[in-house]
Amino acid sequence: xxxxxxxxxxxxxxxxxxxxxxxxxxxxxxxxxxxxxxxxxxxxxxxxxxxxxxxxxxxxxxxxxxxxxxxxxxxxxxxxxxxxxxx
Amino acid sequence: xxxxxxxxxxxxxxxxxxxxxxxxxxxxxxxxxxxxxxxxxxxxxxxxxxxxxxxxxxxxxxxxxxxxxxxxxxxxxxxxxxxxxxxxxxxxxxxxxxxxxxxxxxxxxxxxxxxxxxxxxxxxxxxxxxxxxxxxxxxxxxxxxxxxxxxxxxxxxxxxxxxxxxxxxxxxxxxxxxxxxxxxxxxxxxxxxxxxxxxxxxxxxxxxxxxxxxxxxxxxxxxxxxxxxxxxxxxxxxxxxxxxxxxxxxxxxxxxxxxxxxxxxxxxxxxxxxxxxxxxxxxxxxxxxxxxxxxxxxxxxxxxxxxxxxxxxxx
Amino acid sequence: xxxxxxxxxxxxxxxxxxxxxxxxxxxxxxxxxxxxxxxxxxxxxxxxxxxxxxxxxxxxxxxxxxxxxxxxxxxxxxxxxxxxxxxxxxxxxxxxxxxxxxxxxxxxxxxxxxxxxxxxxxxxxxxxxxxxxxxxxxxxxxxxxxxxxxxxxxxxxxxxxxxxxxxxxxxxxxxxxxxxxxxxxxxxxxxxxxxxxxxxxxxxxxxxxxxxxxxxxxxxxxxxxxxxxxxxxxxxxxxxxxxxx
Numbered sequence: 001x002x003x004x005x006x007x008x009x010x011x012x013x014x015x016x017x018x019x020x021x022x023x024x025x026x027x028x029x030x031x032x033x034x035x036x037x038x039x040x041x042x043x044x045x046x047x048x049x050x051x052x053x054x055x056x057x058x059x060x061x062x063x064x065x066x067x068x069x070x071x072x073x074x075x076x077x078x079x080x081x082x083x084x085x086x087x
Numbered sequence: 088x089x090x091x092x093x094x095x096x097x098x099x100x101x102x103x104x105x106x107x108x109x110x111x112x113x114x115x116x117x118x119x120x121x122x123x124x125x126x127x128x129x130x131x132x133x134x135x136x137x138x139x140x141x142x143x144x145x146x147x148x149x150x151x152x153x154x155x156x157x158x159x160x161x162x163x164x165x166x167x168x169x170x171x172x173x174x175x176x177x178x179x180x181x182x183x184x185x186x187x188x189x190x191x192x193x194x195x196x197x198x199x200x201x202x203x204x205x206x207x208x209x210x211x212x213x214x215x216x217x218x219x220x221x222x223x224x225x226x227x228x229x230x231x232x233x234x235x236x237x238x239x240x241x242x243x244x245x246x247x248x249x250x251x252x253x254x255x256x257x258x259x260x261x262x263x264x265x266x267x268x269x270x271x272x273x274x275x276x277x278x279x280x281x282x283x284x285x286x287x288x289x290x291x292x293x294x295x296x297x298x299x300x301x302x303x304x305x306x307x308x309x310x311x312x313x314x315x316x317x318x319x320x321x322x323x324x325x326x327x328x329x330x331x332x333x334x335x336x337x338x339x340x341x342x343x344x345x346x347x348x349x350x351x352x353x354x355x356x357x358x359x360x361x362x363x364x365x366x367x368x369x370x371x372x373x374x375x376x377x378x379x380x381x382x383x384x385x386x387x388x389x390x391x392x393x394x395x396x397x398x399x400x401x402x
Numbered sequence: 403x404x405x406x407x408x409x410x411x412x413x414x415x416x417x418x419x420x421x422x423x424x425x426x427x428x429x430x431x432x433x434x435x436x437x438x439x440x441x442x443x444x445x446x447x448x449x450x451x452x453x454x455x456x457x458x459x460x461x462x463x464x465x466x467x468x469x470x471x472x473x474x475x476x477x478x479x480x481x482x483x484x485x486x487x488x489x490x491x492x493x494x495x496x497x498x499x500x501x502x503x504x505x506x507x508x509x510x511x512x513x514x515x516x517x518x519x520x521x522x523x524x525x526x527x528x529x530x531x532x533x534x535x536x537x538x539x540x541x542x543x544x545x546x547x548x549x550x551x552x553x554x555x556x557x558x559x560x561x562x563x564x565x566x567x568x569x570x571x572x573x574x575x576x577x578x579x580x581x582x583x584x585x586x587x588x589x590x591x592x593x594x595x596x597x598x599x600x601x602x603x604x605x606x607x608x609x610x611x612x613x614x615x616x617x618x619x620x621x622x623x624x625x626x627x628x629x630x631x632x633x634x635x636x637x638x639x640x641x642x643x644x645x646x647x
Contacts, residue, residue, distance in 0.1 A: 051183070
C-alpha cells in the first residue's frame, strides 16, 4: 500500500499520538496507556482543570493492531516501535 | 448595557439569524463580544471563567466552566468584523471541567465582507459527565467576499454529551471551510449538525465533520444538510470512525441542488476498527424529492414555493 | 363535478397502456369509489386527474367543473379545488404539522388547521408542533395527510387507498371520519380502494381491471361484477365477501 493510500490512518489524532509516544525507543501497551493523556490548560486563566482524558485499553489495542497491519509500527519482545516511514 | 458594544450591522445580523439581541445585550447575560480585535464585553457568572487577550488581528481567549458547575443561562458569544477587508484570527479554548454544563450561543458576523478572512482555531475539552451544547450561527453579508475557516478539535470525556450546531443559511457564504474533529470516550454522546445554504456562484462550501469513537459504548451522529443554488458548490465530508467495543455511529448527509451550475458532493466515510462496533451512513444528493414536490404542489404551491418550503424545513 | 373521458395513459418507455379508455363521472357531493385489484390502474387514474407529470394522458380529457383541465399542471388544478391525499404520505424533514397543513390554506383562516386535525380524530395541541417525519406513526401520517387536504376545503378530494395499512379495528373509525369529512366539507370524494368495505360509504363506483372499466353504477352492482371477476361462487354482500371455494 503506498503513502497516499495510508494517509487516512493519520487522520485520527490518537494514532498520531501513539506513534509520537512510542517513537524509536519502543513502549509496551501498559506504558502507552499510562503516559498518554489528553488535557487542556487555559491560555490565560490560572484555573487548574481536573479534566483529563486517557485512552482506553480496548481502543489502544485496536489502533495498534491497525498500525501493525499497515506497517507503521512493529512489535518486538512485547514492545511497539515506530517504523521509520515518512507519511 | 449600551448597544454600542457591537456595531449596528452585527446586531442586525444577529437578529436576522434568530438571536434575541435584547437578551444578548442585557446586563446580567453572560457574554463575550469581540469586534474585530477589540474585546467589547465580558460578563462572567458563577462557575464561568471568561478571559481574553486582544491580538493584532483578533484575540486569544479561555472559556471555562469550573468543576461541577452548571450554567443555567445561555452564554452569548459574538465575533464580528464590519470592515470590508482584512484578517481576523481567533484562538479560543473551551474547557468544560468534570460535571460542568453550559449552552453557548455564538454569532459570527461579517456583514460587509468583500475580501475578509476569518480564521478560528478552537480546542475543546469536556471532562467526565459534562455537557457542552454549542450553537454557532453565521452571517457573511451579501457581497460573497468572506473567507471563513473555523477549525475545532474536541475531546469528550467519559459519560459526557457534546452537541454542536453550525448554521449559515442567510445571506451569501463566500468561501467557507469547516474542519471539526471530535474524539469521544466511553459512554459519551456526540451530535453534530451542520446546515449551509450556498446561494450563488461565489459560494463555495467545504465541510468536514469527523467523529472518532474511542471509548466503549460511545455514540455519534453526524448530520449534514446543505442546499446549493444558482451556481453554488457544496462538498460535505462526514466521517465516523469507531475504534472501541459497542461504539455506534451514523452519518446522514442530505444536499439539495437547484439551478444551473450548482453542484453538491457528499462523502460519508464510515470506518470500524472493533468487531462489536457499528457505524451506518445515508446520503442523498440532488434535486428535491419529486414526491415531496408533488405533494406540496397538490396543495396549491408553485414549484418554486414548494422547493423553498422543503429547503427551509431541511435547513 | 368531474368527468373523465376516454382516458388513456401510456407512460414513456412503455408500449402498452396502463390505463385504457377509462371514462367515469364523479357527481357533486358524492363519494365515488374507484375499485379494483392491485395493479389495475386505479392510482394511475388518480395521479392523472391530479396532474402528476408521469401520468400525463396520452389520449382523453379531464373535465372539472365544466373546464377542460387536461393540460393544466398540478398547482393549477389544486388552485381550482382538486387535491390528493397519498397512499404513502411523504415525510418532510423540519416541517411542522401546523406549517404542512397551513401551506394549503392559501390565505384562509389559520383556525382551519386545528379544525381539520379534529375532524380526523387528532388532538391539535398534541400534533401542531410535531414534525411531519418518521417520528409519526403510519396511521398518524395518514390522518395528517387527510387533514391537510380537508383544510384546503377542496371541491374534489382524491383519497388514494386511505385505508391501506390500517388495522381492521380502525376501519369503522376511518369510515366515520370519511362521513364527517363529506358532511363538513361538502366536497366530492374520489375514493381509490380495493377494499369491499368501501361499500359502507360509497354512493357509486367504477370497477377497474387491467386498466379498463369493467363495471359502473351503484356499489352493489360493482361488487357483483367484482366477485364474478374474482371467480367467487357466491355473490358478494355489501359488508363481507366469502373467499373462493
